[in-house]
Every structure is written in structure tokens, then in C-alpha cells.
Amino acid sequence: DDLANGRPLLDSIEDPFVSDPVRDARLRKMTEKPCNAETPADELAESFLTPNEVFYVRNHMWVPVVEEVEADKHGINIELPDGDVRTYSIGELKARFKQHTVTAVLQCSGNRRNDMTRLAKQTNGLQWTVGAISCAKWEGVRLRDVLADAGLSLSDPGEDAQHVQFSGLEAYGASIPIESAIDPKGDALLAFKMNDELLPRDHGFPVRVIVPGHVAARCVKWVNKIVVSDEESNTSWQRKDYKCFGPNETSQDWDKYKSIQVMPITSAITRSKLKPIAKDQLGVRAAGDVPKDTASGRVVQLEGYAYSGGGREIQRVDISLDGGGTWDQARLVDDEKLEQGSKAWCWKRWRYEGTLPTVPDDDKGEAKTTFVVKATDDAYNTQPETHKSIYNLRGNLATAWHR
Amino acid sequence: DDLANGRPLLDSIEDPFVSDPVRDARLRKMTEKPCNAETPADELAESFLTPNEVFYVRNHMWVPVVEEVEADKHGINIELPDGDVRTYSIGELKARFKQHTVTAVLQCSGNRRNDMTRLAKQTNGLQWTVGAISCAKWEGVRLRDVLADAGLSLSDPGEDAQHVQFSGLEAYGASIPIESAIDPKGDALLAFKMNDELLPRDHGFPVRVIVPGHVAARCVKWVNKIVVSDEESNTSWQRKDYKCFGPNETSQDWDKYKSIQVMPITSAITRSKLKPIAKDQLGVRAAGDVPKDTASGRVVQLEGYAYSGGGREIQRVDISLDGGGTWDQARLVDDEKLEQGSKAWCWKRWRYEGTLPTVPDDDKGEAKTTFVVKATDDAYNTQPETHKSIYNLRGNLATAWHR
Ligand SMILES: [Mo]
Ligand SMILES: [Mo]
Numbered sequence: 001d002d003l004a005n006g007r008p009l010l011d012s013i014e015d016p017f018v019s020d021p022v023r024d025a026r027l028r029k030m031t032e033k034p035c036n037a038e039t040p041a042d043e044l045a046e047s048f049l050t051p052n053e054v055f056y057v058r059n060h061m062w063v064p065v066v067e068e069v070e071a072d073k074h075g076i077n078i079e080l081p082d083g084d085v086r087t088y089s090i091g092e093l094k095a096r097f098k099q100h101t102v103t104a105v106l107q108c109s110g111n112r113r114n115d116m117t118r119l120a121k122q123t124n125g126l127q128w129t130v131g132a133i134s135c136a137k138w139e140g141v142r143l144r145d146v147l148a149d150a151g152l153s154l155s156d157p158g159e160d161a162q163h164v165q166f167s168g169l170e171a172y173g174a175s176i177p178i179e180s181a182i183d184p185k186g187d188a189l190l191a192f193k194m195n196d197e198l199l200p201r202d203h204g205f206p207v208r209v210i211v212p213g214h215v216a217a218r219c220v221k222w223v224n225k226i227v228v229s230d231e232e233s234n235t236s237w238q239r240k241d242y243k244c245f246g247p248n249e250t251s252q253d254w255d256k257y258k259s260i261q262v263m264p265i266t267s268a269i270t271r272s273k274l275k276p277i278a279k280d281q282l283g284v285r286a287a288g289d290v291p292k293d294t295a296s297g298r299v300v301q302l303e304g305y306a307y308s309g310g311g312r313e314i315q316r317v318d319i320s321l322d323g324g325g326t327w328d329q330a331r332l333v334d335d336e337k338l339e340q341g342s343k344a345w346c347w348k349r350w351r352y353e354g355t356l357p358t359v360p361d362d363d364k365g366e367a368k369t370t371f372v373v374k375a376t377d378d379a380y381n382t383q384p385e386t387h388k389s390i391y392n393l394r395g396n397l398a399t400a401w402h403r
Numbered sequence: 404d405d406l407a408n409g410r411p412l413l414d415s416i417e418d419p420f421v422s423d424p425v426r427d428a429r430l431r432k433m434t435e436k437p438c439n440a441e442t443p444a445d446e447l448a449e450s451f452l453t454p455n456e457v458f459y460v461r462n463h464m465w466v467p468v469v470e471e472v473e474a475d476k477h478g479i480n481i482e483l484p485d486g487d488v489r490t491y492s493i494g495e496l497k498a499r500f501k502q503h504t505v506t507a508v509l510q511c512s513g514n515r516r517n518d519m520t521r522l523a524k525q526t527n528g529l530q531w532t533v534g535a536i537s538c539a540k541w542e543g544v545r546l547r548d549v550l551a552d553a554g555l556s557l558s559d560p561g562e563d564a565q566h567v568q569f570s571g572l573e574a575y576g577a578s579i580p581i582e583s584a585i586d587p588k589g590d591a592l593l594a595f596k597m598n599d600e601l602l603p604r605d606h607g608f609p610v611r612v613i614v615p616g617h618v619a620a621r622c623v624k625w626v627n628k629i630v631v632s633d634e635e636s637n638t639s640w641q642r643k644d645y646k647c648f649g650p651n652e653t654s655q656d657w658d659k660y661k662s663i664q665v666m667p668i669t670s671a672i673t674r675s676k677l678k679p680i681a682k683d684q685l686g687v688r689a690a691g692d693v694p695k696d697t698a699s700g701r702v703v704q705l706e707g708y709a710y711s712g713g714g715r716e717i718q719r720v721d722i723s724l725d726g727g728g729t730w731d732q733a734r735l736v737d738d739e740k741l742e743q744g745s746k747a748w749c750w751k752r753w754r755y756e757g758t759l760p761t762v763p764d765d766d767k768g769e770a771k772t773t774f775v776v777k778a779t780d781d782a783y784n785t786q787p788e789t790h791k792s793i794y795n796l797r798g799n800l801a802t803a804w805h806r
Contacts, residue, residue, distance in 0.1 A: 185582070244783055246721050248730045257718055262782040310713075310782055315660055318649050324792065327651045374792070379665040379713055380647055380800050385788035389727065389777070397783050 016062040016170075021201045024053040030126045034059035035202065038131030044270040045303045045349045048335040049103070050134035052195050057202045058108050058132065060237065064169035064222045068198070071206035076190070078150040079227045081160035086150040090206055093190060097141035097149070102187045103338060104212035104345035105307050106219060108132035109242050109260050109396045112268065116398035120387040123395025130268040130402070133307065135346050137338075138210045140191035144182045152228060154182050165233040166209050166220035174218045175233035176211050176261060185311075185342040187212045190223070212345035213309045215260045217242050232259065247391040263309025265383055266399040267317060267350075267375040275299040275353075296358040296367055302330070303351050304402070306375035311343025316376045317350045322357045323370035324385070324401065330373070344378075374401045419465040419573075424604045427456040433529045437462040438605065441534030447673040448706045448752045451738040452506070453537035455598050460605045461511050461535065463640065467572035467625045471601070474609035479593070481553040482630045484563035489553040493609055496593060500544035500552070505590045506741060507615035507748035508710050509622060511535035512645050512663050512799045515671065519801035523790040526798025533671040533805070536710065538749050541613045543594035547585045555631060557585050568636040569612050569623035577621045578636035579614050579664060588714075588745040590615045593626070615748035616713045618663045620645050635662065650794040666712025668786055669802040670720060670753075670778040678702040678756075699761040699770055705733070706754050707805070709778035714746025719779045720753045725760045726773035727788070727804070733776070747781075777804045 027037035072091035111132035165175040204221030317330040330350035430440035475494035514535035568578040607624030733753035
């Protein structure tokens, strides 16, 4: 019985999070209410498509409740600059529009924020390590097809059509530039499925926006309203949170810079392990030297990911085992056959095996070295060397070399 | 009389450069034959559109001779994957196709190569400083319109249409991906005019390709042949020269990386000057200290440019007067009204005024500091910190912080 003295229990009224789904225990929780949890490092470069259960969760509020049997009746209001409003149910979208499949990475603008805190200075925001990024296969209908059906001219949307604003059932909102919504090669979707399953509730059931190559903050979940406007979404998530100021800028004049949309290049080492010493090698070592608990000269195996926004493809992944002094190239995993869509919207997983440099012991008797990864995309953009040089108070886009 | 013993003078036969145009004395010559000459630093950030006379010159061979009165008869052969060939004269292109105007930067992949040599290690190639970049207004016809007229389906060019190859009268050749040629927002042109004049001979008279946002090496001059193919141009300029290897890679497996097309972000300081000391300040200084020939505490004025390829707009230009220790933002010059085209194809000029840090004298009695500029574009890509980390033998894309 849900009633106490004939009225609903107080905490079920006051806590909108009470209906949040149960999450996989492997997710690394940052906050519980709202749920923010990163994909564990061991899972990141393990598979090209991140399994739904460990796909990172970035919620700004609670998870809205839409019953599965009611899903097809869920409506999306679309409002054009001339004031015309058209409502589409999911049932209608599925029945009337061509289905489209895209594989794409989603990444939080705060991915690797903790690196910036650790290596530069304290930042404000969830202290994500390397796991606020995941990759999935998304199925749905093209946003451009739906906007055209609602009456927007794709060839000439008009001066009043500068931005496409999205709102979700829980009140989050954000927008993208009109070009990103209607670009025939942009692959922007209203998605119903994720990795061949219905969208999990944490990821927007029954429908979310996917804008490949853009920051995940624009890929609004549980979307129920779309407005084509001459203005950006007026939420603070659009106008304030997701911007980057200069290393010195403490007064945040929010209108000074553009909202983060297309993501810059980044990469990360997600796993490293020392190869066991082969028996014959052990023999040689033991014969020559006093056996020491040192890794110098041993073989290390690294793995990780590299990703660039805007559909730019990763060209090259450079690895250093000595803090950036010397470099070598990682092997890019051959995942192209799994990619779908008009551009390179996915990450490249990489693998590397190399021999650790011989490092003299420090005064604690320890030999230390630093592994570094940096990537280059097909516009030959690469990552900045230090977090200090790109420091910003909010810790957004902490894309420096990963060490 | 041009004849010696009734035959042409030997050197006028053997030297194809004899007909090269006379160049402006302000251009900084790297080589004479072929002519390679950079825009002088003083002219770079002086005007938004670089005057034709000081627009940098990058020739791979001699300058072909096309008489002005014959220009409209100059023909371009267009060959489609199915073998269809269609020839267009410039007269026909001008008469039958809609004229289109675009302002765009052209930049050599070797711009700032000398910085890489100076700050990392010797590189092979023309030792450009900051002037292998310029900006102009280009007028002509859209490449996509002409390809469509020749019979290419823009909506479905087909599997055999992967690249568009260009050849020029002097035998240089290069190619671009089909998307760059037919993208409705790509603004790729066959251009006849530059800054409201006929194309100067050094810049491709009577017609050159302009692919905004891409490396200038693809913007073939004196173009007379266009082939739509499943392969890149097979010239070494396409398959070899314009690529970037890793800092450690000495054996150049040319097929390993993609040809440079869309350019990464870069910036440069083109001019710096100390402001004269105001009389009253001079008094204060003279009263307190023994007058010294030092710049500490004086006001410095810097100017320069920042540019990112692919139509990405410059967001922010960061300046450091102490070698990267602290940062401030430059003022971006308001040139938007001069921009034409679908995307941000131009550079941003910037200006900065700041006070020099007080620097202790070194052992030679000199106080030195280092000015640094780095820029950020609207995908929040930024420049690498050191040339060492992006070093490549050919010295391509030397885009590190400019100091
Ligand atoms: Mo985010
Ligand atoms: Mo070049």
C-alpha cells in the first residue's frame, strides 16, 4: 500500500528521483541524484560499441517515467519560426519516416575534468576521469526529414531559423545551430533505439536527440518539444555552463564566447599492464643483476581511445613512455566495418606495446616514468600539451595530452 | 632581335621561367625559379584582404603564358568516371553559370616551417616564416555547378566518384575529396578574379581552383583539366609531399597517412612595437632609478592573425608576454562585414596592448621575455605548445604556439 493515512507517502511526492532506474554496479558513480556515472576504464576500449548497461550516464535531473506500452503515444511538439506547431507521436514518426542508423560517440564536455584539476588547478563540476564518453549504434528518424515534414524549408530555412531548441520531459533544454540539424551529412537523429535495444530509460526512453560530432549536452533526452528559432535555447545549460574561457578569465561574461557544439580532439589511456617476464628473459636478468622490483626494460601494454568531433577521423595516435621525450605510434583497431553514418562520428580504439625506458631510481628508491598519449585527426589538429594552457574555471574540454 | 645565327637564343628555349612576371619588391623571396615568396610580416595583419601585389606566391614550376585576349578561349576538360569528357571555355563558364564570390584565406602547408626548424630541428622544404598565408576575395563559378552540368549527379555521385583531380598548364596536379568539391556549403570555386581584378598571372590567370578551408596546395592554378575519379591525383604532390608523419617517423610510408586537406588552427604575431614612454612616466622612472635601456614595465603593442581551416571560426586569441606563464586575450578586429561565403573561411586579425613584465637582467645585462600567441576555434581546438611534439621531417603544419 502506497498510502499513509489515505495520502501518498511524503518521500514519494518530494523525491522525483524515486523512480530512477537501477544502474549497473560497474558504473563509477559521481552523484546519485541526479545520476552521474562514468563508464569504468576497463570497459572503455574493450569494445567498439559500449554496452548499454555501462554507457556513461549524465543526468541533469531525474529520469522521467514513460511506460513502454504508452511510448508510441509520446508526442513531440515542433514549432517553426512562423508559429506553426505540429505534434508528432513516436508511433507516427516510426510509421511515416525512413529509419536511419548511425554509430556515434557521445562525450560530456567535462570528460577528463579531473585531469585538469589534478594537473592544473581546482575546477568546478563533476570530476570525471576518462569515462564520460561512450559509443553506441543509434536508430531513429532523421531530424531534417521531420523538420521538413513540419514545414521547414531545408534549402532556405530563412533568417528566423538560426537554432533548433530541444526540451525534455524533465525540463532540461539545449539547442544546436540550424546547419547541424539539417546538414544532409550531419546525421542528426531522433533516436528510439540504442545498440539494437529500446533506449534505456537513463538514455532518453522513449526518444532522444543524437547530434553526432557534437557535445552530448545538446543530445537532449526524453525530448518532447522542438522549437526552430532565431535564438539559442535560453537555458543556462545553453547560455552559460557549456563554454570555455581563457586560463586567466575569472569574470565570466557569458556572451563573449560561443556554446560548445562540435568537440575538439582528445584521447586517453584506459588500461596499462606490464607483460609477465618470459622465463628465459628472467634467467638472463637474474644471471646479470641482483633481481630488483623495477619495471625498467620490461614490456608494457597500453590501450585506450582517441576521438575528434565534427566527423573528423583520427589519423594517428602517438605514445610516449618517457613523458613526451620520445614518441612511437599505437596500432589503431580496425573497427571501420562497424561504423555507420556519413562521417567519422566514432572513436578509434588503439593498442600499444613497448619497452619501458631504463629509469634511474629516485631518492625513495623508486623508478618512475610517465606514459603519454596524444592524437591527431584528419585536419591534423592535435591536442594541447598541458591543462594549464587551456585551464578554465568550469573545467570544460580538458583535452590536453593524457598522462 | 631574338635570334642568334637565325635560331632562338638558347636560354630563352631552355629557361621556361623567362616569361615569369615581375614581382613586387616587398615580397620576401625564398626561391626565384620557381618563384616562392612570402607576404612581408608588416603587410599580413595590416589589411583584411591582402593586396594582390603582396599576396604570397607559391609556384611549383614556371608561370604559364596565357594572353589576356585569348583568356576566354582557355579550355578546361572535365572527365567523369564513366569516361564522358566535356570541355568548357572560360567564356562559356562566365556566360552560362551563376557568378559566386567568396572571401578565403590560402595558406601553404609549410607556413611557419622555419619556426619548426628554429625551435625543434632542421626540416626539409622552403623555410617560410609567418607569411605563407594571405586572404583575398575570389570570384568565379561554383565547381559543383560545373560538375553537375558536365553530368555528375550531386545527390548520388556514385562509388567511382571519390576524388576530384585538377591539373594545371605547367603540369602541377592535386586532388580533393568529392565532398569538398560538391558540398553546397563548401564554396569550392573555379575563380577568375581576385580582389576585384583579373587573377594575376602568379595566382593562376586565367583560372584557378579555390577550395576554402583547405590547404592551398589543392587550389590548382592555371587549371586546364579536371578528372572525377575513384583515386587521388597520382602526383607526388598529392601522394607524398603534403602529409605529416610522427615526430619519430623517419621511414616515410607514404600510404600510411591521409593527404593534408582541411587545415588545422594556427596563429602568429606579425608585428610588435614598444610604445614610446610618456613624458611624465619618464620623469618618474628617471627620478627613482638610474635610467636603464630596459623594456620592463613598458607598454608593448602586438598584432597578428589567427586562422583555422574547414570553415571553423576563431573564438579567442590568447597572448602571453611571459613565455606562457600568464595569459590575456587579444582584441579581434571586426572584419565580419567583409566576409563572404557559407562559412568562416577567413583569418581573424587581432590586436593587443599590454605591459611588459619586469624581468631581471641575465648575465649579459639583458632582460628578455618571450611573447606568445595561441588561438582557439569554435570547435575549441587549440594549438600544440611545442614544435618538438609535432615535428615532422618535411616541416609541414608547423602550428605550435607562435613565439
Ligand atoms: Mo555534459
Ligand atoms: Mo604549399
